[in-house]
Amino acid sequence: MARPAGHIALMVPNPLSQSDAYANTLSALGTEVRIDRVAETGRCLIQTRHFPCLGPINLISRGPVGSDQNAASEYLRSLQVKGPLIVNTGHRAPSIKGFIRLTRSKSVALLSLSTRDRMRANLHQNWRNALKRAETVALRISNTPYQMDQHKWLIDADQAQQKIHRYRNWPERVLSTFASVNPGQIRVISAYHGKTPVSGMIILCHRPWATYHLAVNTDLGRNANAHHLMIWQAMLWLANRGYTTLDLGLITGPPGLDRFKLRTGAVRHDLGGTWLRLPKPLMPQLSSIQVPSGQKA
Known part of the structure; x- marks a missing residue:
């Protein structure tokens, strides 16, 4: 019906x-x-x-x-x-x-969200060590609702990344529409060194799940393990608001990205x-x- x-x-x-x-x-x-x-x-x-x-x-x-x-x-x-x-x-x-x-x-990587201690314990040792190193670096992490003008740098960086790696993401029109009809449900996680953004990530929220949508990085962000700290902060933010699962997306390579996803404690789920x-x-x-x-x- x-x-x-x-x-x-x-x-x-x-x-x-x-x-x-x-x-x-x-x-x-x-x-x-x-x-x-x-x-x-x-x-x-x-x-x-x-x-x-x-x-x-x-x-x-x-x-x-x-x-x-x-x-x-x-x-x-x-x-x-x-x-x-x-x-x-x-x-x-x-x-x-x-x-x-x-x-x-x-297959996709699905990460169960729970208490801080349990999620920390479920991290792979190498992933947890990278997170510890990131926590000692002078990075500032922000979590804000998506705004097209404020986050144009992130969209531009993702579009450049798509051309280099030959993949397609949502057109900006779709992302802006999602933000318009679902206020506050696109979260932009950014890492700053001083006032300069060095890494960015977009999480789409759709209770009780959320989805890792896109991410970009710079050499400085990569060397500082910024994405580890950003994902970790996103996990805590979502869990504290009652979300149960973070969908980290397809496991289709490259191998380093697949390892990054699965070592968060996520499990492989076959479609x-x-x-x-x-x-x-x-x-x-x-x-x-x-x-x-x-x-x-």
Whole structure:
């Protein structure tokens, strides 16, 4: 049964792409959003985009959430939408009836937030030692709501970083829209040496989870282990406000970044890959479609 965004109480887990904060952002940008109840405790956010000639394309990213695997599979099997349905499942799934697998699964790093002592004890020894060194350096850490004019230096640095490393992040318009419709839920963690910013990081808040969105560094920040201190301060800030999980994002390399994420005490959580269901007139052709050998999500 479809409900308007925000109607169903948030349940854990709550990845960004299944959150009310994300639904608010998509709606403000003109994307059609629907949130369904799944069984007694679950929910699923579906986004629909309309394309000339193609018509509606539906996407479920890391959903459904809050229900067991059987209920989630039954929901996806019986879900009625117009046009193709693409599902990036949030858990490993050997198969989904009526769907063809397009890509294999990836993994994300999920960090449980609790007490200061417990989180400190869960740090890998090398990560904890780097944090100790950072705590002795003359760095000032700030945690402020995102403001486009005030944090232009961070966005410019990230855009330059994207060109160098050949990846894509949210366009600035999406980030600004998220900030506008979810006041105070984008936190900018910055490290300063004197008055000069040497490292920056953006955390997206969507209770009871938060998501590590982007980060930039300088040689001075890197040598001072600024990112260790910034993540640690973010962990404390979120835990003190009742957040339960910090999603550190995909574990896809480079190896140093993966180690940085997992050594915070985060655990590797396997997603379920990408699946496609075509409209009924095209369903008989599914059996003849093959995923290219070795293709990865």
